[in-house]
Amino acid sequence: MKILIRGAGDLATGIASRLYGAGHQILMTEIAVPLTVRRTVALSRAVYEGSAQVEEMKGVLVKDQAGAEQVMENGDIAVVVDEKAVCCEWFRPDVIVDAILAKKNLGTKITDAPFVIGVGPGFTAGVDCNCVVETKRGHTLGNIIWRGAAIPNTGVPGNVAGYTIERLIRAEAAGILEPKAKIGDYVEKSSVVAVTGGVPVYAQMTGIVRGMLQPGVQVSKNLKIGDIDARAEISHCYTISDKARAIGGGVLEAVTGFERMKDEFAIVVLAAGAGTRFGGNKLNALVRNKPLYEHTLERVEAFSAFPAYIVTGSEEIAREAEQKDIATVWNKEPERGIALSLTLGLKKALEDRPGLKGILFTVCDQPGLDTSTMQQIFRTASRHPGSIVCAGSGERTGNPVCWDRTFFPKLLTLEGDEGGRQIMRKYREKVKIVQADPEELKDIDRREDLI
Template sequence: MRILIRGAGDLATGIASRLYHGGHQIIMTEIAVPLTVRRMVAFSRAVYEGRAEVEDMTGILVHSMEEANAVIQDGDIPIIVDEKAEIVQKYKPDVIVDAILAKKNLGTRMTDAPFVIGVGPGFTAGLDCHCVVETKRGHTLGMVLYDGSAIPNTGVPGNIGGFTTERLIRAGGNGLIEPVASIGDMVEKGQVVAVTGGQKVYAQMSGIVRGMLQPGVQVWKNLKIGDIDARCEKFHCFTISDKARSIGGGVLEAVTGFENIRNKYAIVVLAAGRSLRFGGENKLLTTVSGKPLYEHTLARLEGFWDFSRFVVTGYHEIEKRAEELGMHSVINLEPELGISHSIQMGLKACLEENPDIQGVLFSVCDQPKLHPATIQRLLNTAGLHKGQIICTANQGRPGNPVLWDRKFFPKLMSLSGDNGGKQIMAEIPEKIRYVEAHAKELHDIDYKSDISDLDYRE
């Protein structure tokens, strides 16, 4: 797969190592003046040295997509100075990994690529990325989160060899850095290890210098310019860390999971109902939290633009908006035939586009609180449990959306009237797997009184 990694520091390089050895094609972006402390194990070093060797990999500085392609053809990794990752337009990656590690999102969006991974704090799965990889040392390091965010930044470095804040080397003043100690040197507590802006910087502990900024970089007081490791293993200074490998493993897991579902599933939104319980009005066009009810569902599908998405509707407004968002419209002018007719129209459209499709996720259009993270988890679960029905639920109560494996397509095509998939599911409960969702997500709007519920106000 084509993968773009934003950032080329030591953790990003650990991610690149996992993906590179997994056979993926990689481009990494960096800023013009990298401030990577563990630079001997970071491809960011290529920005000012032209190339960087890290273990058995080579990163080479490039200035264009053409140069990047040449480096990729040679089996190496191109590094480009591109703070805003504008090369995305030409590279068109399958996956973007934001590994800038800024502790906040600097502009990455869930719609930037078919699959977007946020690394560390500052990202929320389903909001600005498809998943988040945990970076905090401890039991959950490297865990892939498909719902929620990573543990917030505490400002306290992880414990290595019994030390936390003491192991950091920080600038004593504003100005250029002049390292006194080199990476791999043994130092004692109180020893001068660098000069910044004319101010001497002293080691706060004894150990081996594991990281130090390159000479001549403009720094400011209290900036992290190096670190010391009490374990005193020189090998650690020049190889990817356990933390970076763990985070890289999480990213590789997420990428592999995406590969497992890509081009195998479609999404169908059912939006052709007659709103009989809504007092005769079209509930899907009713304003809820500042926009038409149907817009909530369509908006939540924007991040899944790499999947085939169909909207079954008889309403021009919905058809027009769906097509603006790159979705296919299936026109149902006979809503009186019941939901079974809409299901079958949507399923036929999916099969016409891809006869070998593995499954179809059916979503209704009146659940304004449905979260994109739940849709992602349904797709992931289907990829792991082929031949089964994947259904959302809250504390044992099933709801929508539901993802149907192709094994059950004949049963869906045999439905009639206003009968949906519930009757099929009732016959084969052993074939159902449930994905837990919040109760608000599963609650649909059937009556006007439902809209006045405070839970639906943004």
């Protein structure tokens, strides 16, 4: 797959190493003046050196699409100065990994690519990315978070050989950096390791200088300009760290799971109900300042890897859906019940993609449903072929529901307004429930439900 990694520092390079080893095509973006401390193991070095070798990978600085395509065709990693990731417009990545590590999201959206991974604090799975990978040292390092966020930034670096804050070398004054110790040098505590803005910077501990910013770079006071490693293993200065490999492993796991799913599922939105109990067109009712149906369309937009269809009789809803690349399937007979919408959507999806392994059916009147719940349904369905996977609470089942292809013939025989519930009751042993907050499962049936 084509993967864009935002950032090319040492942790981003560790991520690239895992993905490169798995055979993916990689483009990395950087800022014009990288501030990577562990630059000997970072492809960001290519920005000011033209190219950078880290273990088996070579990163090459490129200026445009043609250059990037040539480098990737040669089997290397392209690095481009592109702070805003404008290259997405021509690269059209399957996956974006935001590994800038700014401790906050600098603009990445869940809709920027078919699959988006946030690395570290500042991202929330199901909101601005599909999942988050934990970066804090400890028992959960490299874990994939499918709901919620990473551990917040504490401002205290991880413990390495009994040292935390002492490991850091920080600028004593704003100005030009003049390193007095090189990466790989052994230094004693209180020795001068650099000068910033004409002011000496002293080591806070004894060990090997594992990282140091490039000479001549402009720095601000208190900026991290280097680090010291008490383990004093010189090889650590030139190889990807255990932390970077663990984070890279988490990213690779998430990417591999997505790759397995991306051509196997479709989404069908059911939006053709007559609104009898509501007493009118409920899908246009305002919920949190937007029409009810828009909440569902926005969630579906986060899964652009899957073909999506909306079954409706509304011209307005169809127009809005088309703008989000959701194809319209017309149902002008809503009085015949939900089964008609279900079968119409199923037939169209199979007409376009006969080899689909599953289809997720979602209704248009669940404004509280979390995008991360849909993500978990797809992941569960991918790992458990032959199952019916739905959102629910405890033993209670609800929408959405992802049906394995083995049930398609049975779904096509449905009639009336019960939908697939009768099949779920008959094959209860095949049902797997993804636990969701009860508020997510609430639908809008009557006007009083809006309150």
